[in-house]
Amino acid sequence: MRLHRLELRRIGLELVVPFRTSFGTELHRDILLVHVTTDAGDGWGECVAMSAPFYSPEFVDGADLAIRRFLWPMLVEAGDIAAADVATILEPIHGHPMAKAALEMAILDAELRASGTTFHQLLGAERSVIPSGVSVGIFDDLDELLAQVQGYVDDGYARIKLKIEPGWDLEPVRLVRDLIGPEMPLQVDANTAYTRTDAEHLCRLDEFDLLLIEQPLPEEDLLGHAQLAERSSTPVCLDESIVSLQTAEDAIEMGAAEIVNIKPGRVGGYLTAKRIHDLCVARDVPVWCGGMVETGIGRAANAALATLPGFTLPGDISASSRFYARDVVTEPITVTDGTVSVPDAPGLGFELDLEFLDSITTSTDFLDA
Numbered sequence: 001m002r003l004h005r006l007e008l009r010r011i012g013l014e015l016v017v018p019f020r021t022s023f024g025t026e027l028h029r030d031i032l033l034v035h036v037t038t039d040a041g042d043g044w045g046e047c048v049a050m051s052a053p054f055y056s057p058e059f060v061d062g063a064d065l066a067i068r069r070f071l072w073p074m075l076v077e078a079g080d081i082a083a084a085d086v087a088t089i090l091e092p093i094h095g096h097p098m099a100k101a102a103l104e105m106a107i108l109d110a111e112l113r114a115s116g117t118t119f120h121q122l123l124g125a126e127r128s129v130i131p132s133g134v135s136v137g138i139f140d141d142l143d144e145l146l147a148q149v150q151g152y153v154d155d156g157y158a159r160i161k162l163k164i165e166p167g168w169d170l171e172p173v174r175l176v177r178d179l180i181g182p183e184m185p186l187q188v189d190a191n192t193a194y195t196r197t198d199a200e201h202l203c204r205l206d207e208f209d210l211l212l213i214e215q216p217l218p219e220e221d222l223l224g225h226a227q228l229a230e231r232s233s234t235p236v237c238l239d240e241s242i243v244s245l246q247t248a249e250d251a252i253e254m255g256a257a258e259i260v261n262i263k264p265g266r267v268g269g270y271l272t273a274k275r276i277h278d279l280c281v282a283r284d285v286p287v288w289c290g291g292m293v294e295t296g297i298g299r300a301a302n303a304a305l306a307t308l309p310g311f312t313l314p315g316d317i318s319a320s321s322r323f324y325a326r327d328v329v330t331e332p333i334t335v336t337d338g339t340v341s342v343p344d345a346p347g348l349g350f351e352l353d354l355e356f357l358d359s360i361t362t363s364t365d366f367l368d369a
Contacts, residue, residue, distance in 0.1 A: 001111065002080050006072050006367040007035035008064060011360045015323050017148075019293065020138040022165035022193035023054035029293060030362075032060050034067065036106040043110030043347060047102035048265035048292035055191070056098070056240065056266065063099040068367060071096070071103055076369045083108035087268060097243065097268035104269035105301065105348065113347040118304070120342055120349075123274065125307030129339040133159035133314035134322060135189070135291060138168050142175055149176050158338035159185040159211070159314035165193040170204060177208045185314065189214035192240055196224040199231055206233045211313065212259050215239040225256035235259050239290060243267060248276045252283050259313070261290040264305065265298070273305060281310040291316030296329030300349035303333065303342045314338075328357050 011031050019026045032047040049058040070093055075081060078089045086104040093100075112119060120127075134157040139145040149160060162176060169188070177186055187210050194202060194216045202216055212235045217224045219240040229236040237259035242248050244267060251257035260280050264273040280287045289306040292298065302317050317340050320332035327333075329350040333340055343349030 001038040001040040001082070001107075001114070003036060003038055003076055003107075003369045005037040005369060006067075007037075008068065008365045008367070009033045009035060009357075009361055010060075010064075010363045011328070011357065012362050013295070013324055013328075013360060015293075016321070016325055018137070019323070021163045021189075022138070022191045024052070025137075026050070026293065030060050031295065032064055032102065033297070034102045034106045036103070036110055038107075038110050038114075040114040041110050043106045043108065043113060044297055044350075044352065045102040045105030045107075045109065046294055046297040047098055048263070048294060048298060049098040058096065058098045063096065063102070066093070066096045066099045067103065068365075071099055072367055075103065075107075081107070083111050084271060087272060098265045101265045101267075101269040104271065105264075105298075108270065109347045116346050118344055118346055118349060119270075119301060120304040120307045120344075123304065123308055125304070125309070127307040127342070128344075129341050130303060130306045130311070130317065131158040131314035131338060132317055132319070132335045132340045133157055133161055133185075133288075134318045135161045135316050136163065138163050138165060142172060145172055146175060146179055149179060153180055153184070155319070156335055156338045157318070159187065161214075161316065162186070162188050164188045164190050166198070169201075173205060173208050173210075182209065185211050187211040187214060187237075189239070190216040192216075192218045196221065196227065199224075199228050202228060203232045203234075210234045212237040214261060215241065219243075222251055222254050222256040225251070226254045229255055229258055237261055239263065240266070242276070245272060245275050245279060248279055252280070252285055257285065260285055260287045262287050262305075263290040263292060264302070265292055270301060270305060274308070277305075277308050277310045286310070286312045288313035289315035289317060291318065293323050295324070296320055296327040296332055296350050297348070297352075299333045300329065300343040303340055304349055307342055326356060328353055328360075
């Protein structure tokens with residue numbers, strides 16, 4: 001298809017409850033949406049970069065600038081393209097995977113809509129429902145944490161993930177394990193908050209029978225993760241460290257990643273995410289689909305991705321209401337009996353609530369090809 005126009009739309013959404021992790025607290029999302037118009041139709045993508053560069057070096061203003069100054073012009077110059085070409089065309093630009101992923105996502109959505117194909121049909125996956133887990137942030141007190149977890153248990157989630165940091169780890173995990181019982185899957189996520197010197201302390205989490213400990217050490221410290229994996233009976237899962245197919249392969253080879261969290265925006269797009277999935281299946285490494293507090297646009301695409309057979313653990317594809325009082329799509333993601341039904345509309349699986357979208361839009365800019 002040939003690109004005609006790009007819309008860069010910024011929207012603002014309030015979170016229903018503050019979401020605190022080891023790198024900060026989110027109260028409000030400033031989200032960049034990209035809307036491409038082509039000679040075959042149009043499509044939408046969502047950039048998962050946050051407002052500030054705490055989770056990764058990318059941030060939403062930088063992604064906006066990278067797209068308008070470098071990435072979009074390169075795609076236009078390439079002429080007729082397919083979604084599968086995007087990563088190769090943009091490869092000369094170092095970094096900016098979230099910005100690249102948003103463009104690939106929009107072009108993929110347009111391509112699939114034009115052919116009347118759903119994303120999970122393209123992937124060749126057969127499941128129509130996937131298990132849904134929920135990510136629980138850090139709170140000021142333990143009673144508040146337990147009340148939130150009990151609410152999610154009552155909602156029927158299949159797995160609880162607790163954010164942890166130094167000073168908020170052993171006791172919260174102990175109390176939550178007591179609350180949910182020994183059978184319900186429980187895992188923790190440190191978002192790089194610890195160092196190698198904390199290995200002995202982290203191994204004390206072994207007594208709680210966790211599914212995994214996610215990204216305890218800094219992104220670059222593959223050796224430290226491999227050393228922790230040797231000492232700990234809790235499987236070590238990597239998130240922030242997995243930024244490409246190559247880093248995934250290296251981490252697995254080193255023994256640093258016994259489990260992999262696949263986030264399409266972090267690795268440059270859904271098609272690369274599929275390749276990482278295939279690598280992990282070939283190496284017998286379990287994967288699950290992480291979340292970046294997406295709207296229904298990204299949430300629908302994540303649900304389709306998670307139908308692939310290697311996604312054997314519940315992911316962070318929670319209900320839209322987990323984060324937002326109202327979603328930007330006409331049919332928000334819901335959880336029933338611990339599962340999410342995979343959207344089956346052509347494209348990436350969503351239809352936008354354009355009236356609501358306009359009401360929360362903070363800026364719009366158009367770039368012609």
